[in-house]
Amino acid sequence: MTLDVTHTEKSELHLRNKHRSRYNFQQLCYTCKELVPHVFINKFGEKTIDFSNPESVIVLNKALLKQYYDIHSWDIPTGYLCPPIPGRADYIHYIADLLASVNNNKIPRGKSIKILDIGVGANCIYPIIGLKEYNWDFIGSDIDYEAINSANKIIDADKKLKGRISIRLQKDKLHFFENIIGKDEFIDACICNPPFHASSKEAKDTAKKKWEQLKKSERPENLLNFGGQNNELWVKGGEETFVRNMAKESLAFGKQCFWFTTLVAKKANLAGVYRMLHSLNPVEVKTITMAQGQKESRIVAWTFLTLEEQQNWMNTKWKATK
Numbered sequence: 214m215t216l217d218v219t220h221t222e223k224s225e226l227h228l229r230n231k232h233r234s235r236y237n238f239q240q241l242c243y244t245c246k247e248l249v250p251h252v253f254i255n256k257f258g259e260k261t262i263d264f265s266n267p268e269s270v271i272v273l274n275k276a277l278l279k280q281y282y283d284i285h286s287w288d289i290p291t292g293y294l295c296p297p298i299p300g301r302a303d304y305i306h307y308i309a310d311l312l313a314s315v316n317n318n319k320i321p322r323g324k325s326i327k328i329l330d331i332g333v334g335a336n337c338i339y340p341i342i343g344l345k346e347y348n349w350d351f352i353g354s355d356i357d358y359e360a361i362n363s364a365n366k367i368i369d370a371d372k373k374l375k376g377r378i379s380i381r382l383q384k385d386k387l388h389f390f391e392n393i394i395g396k397d398e399f400i401d402a403c404i405c406n407p408p409f410h411a412s413s414k415e416a417k418d419t420a421k422k423k424w425e426q427l428k429k430s431e432r433p434e435n436l437l438n439f440g441g442q443n444n445e446l447w448v449k450g451g452e453e454t455f456v457r458n459m460a461k462e463s464l465a466f467g468k469q470c471f472w473f474t475t476l477v478a479k480k481a482n483l484a485g486v487y488r489m490l491h492s493l494n495p496v497e498v499k500t501i502t503m504a505q506g507q508k509e510s511r512i513v514a515w516t517f518l519t520l521e522e523q524q525n526w527m528n529t530k531w532k533a534t535k
Contacts, residue, residue, distance in 0.1 A: 225504040227306040229346075231281045232299035236273070238262070245276035271295050274336075282345040286370035290363055293335040300503075300510075301338045302346075304476065307501050307512055308402050309347055311472055315523055321401070321531045322347045324377070329354065329470070331389055331405040331459070333380065335363035339404060340378045351378045352400070354393045356386050389459045390466045398469065399530060405475040407455040453482035457489040460515070464493050467517030471526055474514040476503075483513070490515055 226233045238260035242249045251262045251269040262269040271289065277298050278284040289295060308328070313320045326349040330339045333353025340351035355361050361382050368374040381393050394400060456475050463473045477483055483500070490498050496519055501512040518526060 226299060227303045227503075229306045229309075230299060230302050232277070232302060236261075236277075241273070241276040241280055244280040245272070248272050248276045267295065274298060278341065282341055283373070284341060284345075284367075284371060287336075287341075287367055288363075289335045290359055293360065293363065296334070296336050296338045298338065298342075302342050303503050304404060304406070304512065305339060305342045305346060307503060308343075308404060308472075308474065311474070311499070311501070311512075311514055312401065316527055316531065320347065321527075322349070324348065324350050325530060325532075326350065326401045327352065327399070329390075329394065329400045329403040331393075331403060331475075332356075332407070333360070333364055335360040337364040337367045337378065337380075339406075341367075341374070344374065344377055349401075352393065353378060353380045354383045354389075355380070356383045358382065387458075389462050390470075391462065394466055394469055399526075400470040401530070402472040402474055403463075403470055405456075405459065407452050407459075407475060407477075451482075452477065452479055453485045456482070456486050456513070460486065460489045460493060463515070464517065467495075468522070471518060471523070472514050472516050474512050476510055477513050478510045480509075480511070483511070486513055493517075496520070 238248070238252050242252055248262075251266070251272055252260050253262070255261050262273055264270060274295060275287055278287050309320045312326070326347070328340075328343055328349050328351050330351060330353045333340065333355050335357075337353060340353050343349045343351060353364055355364070361380055364378075364380045368378050368380065383389075383393055385392060389405075390403075456477060459475060460473070463470070477486060487498070490513075493515075495515040495517050497516050499512075499514045501514065503510050503512065516523070
């Protein structure tokens with residue numbers, strides 16, 4: 214069978230991102246037969262799916278995970294967030310660069326590296342990509358019981374994920390690290406994709422606009438998020454309050470985590486986040502810009518480890534990766 218491999222490159226994505234080319238639906242259908250009935254030819258003569266159909270988007274994710282990450286059993290409960298895999302992969306690759314930036318530009322790989330995903334969700338996407346791309350171990354935390362059960366189900370279905378990804382329930386919605394990071398546990402980086410909106414109404418209004426825009430376009434540049442529970446989409450005070458609270462609590466765990474990081478989707482929220490970080494007096498703060506199509510986001514990263522402590526950390530914990 215001959216597969217079509219002619220695509221337009223998405224140059225804004227990270228250089229190591231496997232999704233820089235437009236979706237090869239012929240190849241994806243060959244990999245995942247479940248996708249076949251969802252693919253059609255649009256008015257431009259291109260194979261595509263109906264990106265306004267949540268079921269089609271979920272099946273596309275199944276195909277992408279199978280094709281690029283060798284994940285053969287993945288699904289999410291109805292109504293939960295269906296993440297855009299290219300964007301999730303970008304965050305992971307930039308975290309790899311962040312770790313490399315203090316390690317003579319060499320990415321530390323292997324089981325000795327442990328990443329904490331705050332708000333892992335029912336989809337467990339970040340841990341899957343991080344494990345498959347860099348062989349890192351993961352902790353995934355969430356406040357939602359069904360999300361925890363779904364993530365565990367994904368892990369249990371794949372022997373390559375078992376023992377490498379630990380899913381933990383955060384019983385206190387006001388905390389991020391407490392009850393999750395053990396007393397003698399050390400995390401190389403934490404990642405977080407915070408709820409963006411400040412209210413349920415704001416989340417619904419934004420979703421409505423996205424649907425309307427998507428239905429007007431037959432050539433969407435990116436896979437959008439569909440579904441999402443309240444805790445996935447909005448939080449009181451919005452993204453800025455969430456990140457400020459996360460930063461404030463991170464101080465107590467400053468010697469147990471090398472890099473604290475979070476996505477900040479709205480540029481206007483950066484000033485408040487920086488003010489909070491400045492009050493905590495971290496050793497270093499970095500901002501990494503990410504872009505997917507017309508959407509721009511950024512990763513804010515900070516560490517409380519002194520240069521000497523960073524070196525000691527790398528000489529002991531990362532020694533096996535050098």
